[in-house]
Amino acid sequence: MKNLKKKFQFRIHLKSKHLLVIMTFFCGSAAVATLASGITTAPFQEAAGMIVVPFEKSMSAIGVWLGNLEKEFHDKQDLISQNEELQNTVDTLTEQNNILIQNQAELTRLEELYKLDEEYSDYPKVAARIISKDPGNWYDTFMINRGSKDGIRVDNNVIAGKGLVGIVTEVGTSWATVRSIIDDSSNVSAMTVGTDDTCVVEGDLELIDEGKLRFTQLYDQNDKVTVGERIVTSNISEKYVEGLFIGYVSDIQLDTNNLTKTGTIVTPVDFQHLKDVFVITSNKQDAVQEEGDEQ
Known part of the structure; x- marks a missing residue:
């Protein structure tokens, strides 16, 4: 033990x-x-083969896997670079497209102003751009970038699109304020083109949501005024020059007095997207005075 x-x-x-x-x-x-x-020594070689060969295969497989991994990494980096280049190209094209759209819109506005200038070629005019407006969706009162140094005066008539916009109410050196005909305080003496019957066009900010104005005091005893009739500024207006297009009659009805008629007018002016206007630099009183001097 x-x-x-x-x-x-x-x-x-x-x-x-x-x-x-x-x-x-x-x-x-x-x-x-x-x-x-x-x-x-075969048994020893066989034992070595059983250990070494699988080890070599494993190392080879690991080498292939690492090679593939490196390739995938480089491919991913290439894709990231290509994606950045494509995104930069898209951003550039988007910016260029926006510029083209703006230029097209500007060209359309200039074409409309040119046609308007041609239509009212008898009146001296100054082109102006709107620089501010009262709060709200509509251009019922706004300011333009032209003033007394450009010949602008109070009571100058303002037009845009295809018709009457409003009248100048205040003037500075390089600016002026315009009250449009859609303002609730606006009243324009007007008449029908086909019959020369007079009426009063009134501003209505609620009605303008439908793109319309209201007219009252239409004397149409012969019932000749119908839907589609053109309405323009009348020759008896105190502040508006004659013949400025206001709109088309869209609805008409007889008043309770059975003497006058009331209705609505579709305006050709987009009072929600105004940008450029023409100011007629001669007033109604100028024309009246000239006629008096000639007589």
Whole structure:
């Protein structure tokens, strides 16, 4: 029992360098014995093959995977660069398209102003741009970038699109305020083109939501005025020059007095998107005075 205990203690306290010497001796003896006996090394080669070959295949697979990963990374970087280039191209084209749309809209407005200038060629005019307006969706009162230095005066008539817009109410050196005919306080003496019957066109900010104005006090005793009749400023208006187009009759009805008629007019002017206007620099009173001087 004591001997076994000593052996056990010997194994426990055996140093690693002693174990290495023993194993080296054992391997060397096995190699010598193998060569001496002519035993084949095939089992050792087979064992090596079972360990080394799978390891080589694994390393090869890892190498291929890393190569593919690197390729995918470069491909992704290329796609990111291409996407950035395409986005820059899209942004540039979008900006150019917006500029073309703005230019087209500007050209359309200028064409309308040119036609309006031709239509009212008898009146001297100054082109102006709207620079501000009262709060709200509609241009019932607004300011333009022309004033007294440009020949603008109070009571100058203002036109745009295809018809009458309003009248100048206040003038500065380089600005002027315009009250449009859709304003609730506006009243325009007008007449029908076909029959020369007079009426009064009144502003109505609620009715303009339908693109319409209201007319009252129409004397049409012969019932000749119908839907579609053209309405223009009359020759008896105190502040508006004669013949400025206001709109078409869209509805008409007899008043309770059985003498006058009331109805609505469709205006050709877009009072929600005004931008450029013409100011007629000669007033109605100028024309009246000229006629008096001639007489």
